[in-house]
Amino acid sequence: MVLSLERFVEKSIPFLLVGVIILLIFEFAADLHPFQVFIDAFDFIVILFFTLDLYFKRRHCNSWTYFVKNYWLEIIATIPFFWILRIPAEPSEALRVLGEGGKVLHPVAEAEQGGRLIKLPRELNLLKLEKSLKALRLLEMEEIREEKKRKGKKLKA
16 A cells, blocks of 8 residues: 555656646746646645655665765755745735835834934933043042142152
8 A cells, every 4th residue: 555655656756746746837927816726735745745746756765864865956856845944935925015014113213313313412411521520539649649649759858
């Protein structure tokens, strides 16, 4: 039973590939949106056959390293990235969504920029205050040094 299923899967792979190529050509040439359910079902069947073929190849290999080394491209090709990523079918729809998102976020960015402009003078004043405090500390240190020098001169005299 398993051997006959394996042969059937192996023999049907080329026909499925031809079907996928024809489907791709028609998808770009005509509007097949009403048939999307059938297209998804066909894609599922193709992925199922590729997965079964990969499973049968794995059964014939003795080690995982040999299997991955020799069939890595088939492993990657079997992963249905279009289901995982869920890229919109029409790029115009994606651009429309991005445009609406930009319209929503633009006033937020402007408000944030305005808030930064309001905060900036306060921060500048704090920097000025910090510099003046440092200057006062330096002056105090100078005065302390001068007093020590005077006291040292008085003690020597």
